[in-house]
Amino acid sequence: MDLDRIDRQLLQALQHDARLTVAELAERVALSASPCWRRIKRLEDAGLIQAYQARLSSEALGYGVTAFVSVMVGSHSQDAARAFEARVTEIPEVIACHNVSGRYDFLLEVVAPDLNTFGEFARNTLQTLPGVKELYSSFSLKALKTERHLPIP
């Protein structure tokens, strides 16, 4: 899908604040409300805007620990990976999961109230997932940038 300057401005604005009203957005991009609204709809329908979500504070929710867990699955058979994927994505504490290249097979982002709880979680839940051969956990000491705003081309 082709994006002109106005589309990019809209995406940029909505990425920072999904609560902006069409009227506010329209003013910002120097358009009237209707065409502005239509553009946003178009961006949504095209899948460029995937969702509007509230970003919550993990600290305020009591998650003192954010960990990045690298996982190596035993055999590199399709089945082992498939089973692991199905199970790991269902775990609420695993807030993000990627199949990655390199020494490990998966990279997980995990939240936990404290190190103790995380330790138990790693031992009782992660370690017991199908095919898991090795875990390497790295803890976030300081979150420097977490808004995850994509650069608009």
Place this chain on the structure above:
Amino acid sequence: MDLDRIDRQLLQALQHDARLTVAELAERVALSASPCWRRIKRLEDAGLIQAYQARLSSEALGYGVTAFVSVMVGSHSQDAARAFEARVTEIPEVIACHNVSGRYDFLLEVVAPDLNTFGEFARNTLQTLPGVKELYSSFSLKALKTERHLPIP
């Protein structure tokens, strides 16, 4: 801040869809609009809801590559890390950055249009950041879970 069952329901709902109207939320939690609105305001003011943001599709925006880059900074002096942090957070392609424990010092999430562009970016931008001693890049082969919804306690 203490959260009761209704607060948690509201957070859960808004985390999935920030566009839900107060009226819809009120119905869902079996409350009338007014107190529901006050609760949401309270959650916002308490910092539990940090922002409302549109989640954009990196693929649709032309970012075919998502990489996780582990960075080791040379001396573990305060200054080197400080300088690195200041610079790295300003780079748009770096959509997330954590100071982490373990063998490496920082973990970055980076987007790029393709591997070629990423390679140049790593060489020309990341490698030249202050104090950088070693980079290890791991590429996302498949994003299995990216909504990053926090579990509500």
Place this chain on the structure above:
DNA sequence: GGTGAAAGCGAGGACCA
């Protein structure tokens, strides 16, 4: 903490250039 009402405004559509 909860309800209900009232004012004002935005969403979303019909229609025109």
Place this chain on the structure above:
DNA sequence: TGGTCCTCGCTTTCACC
């Protein structure tokens, strides 16, 4: 594409329980 109007329903803030 962009603009103008129109209407319905929602948000937001009251006063009050």
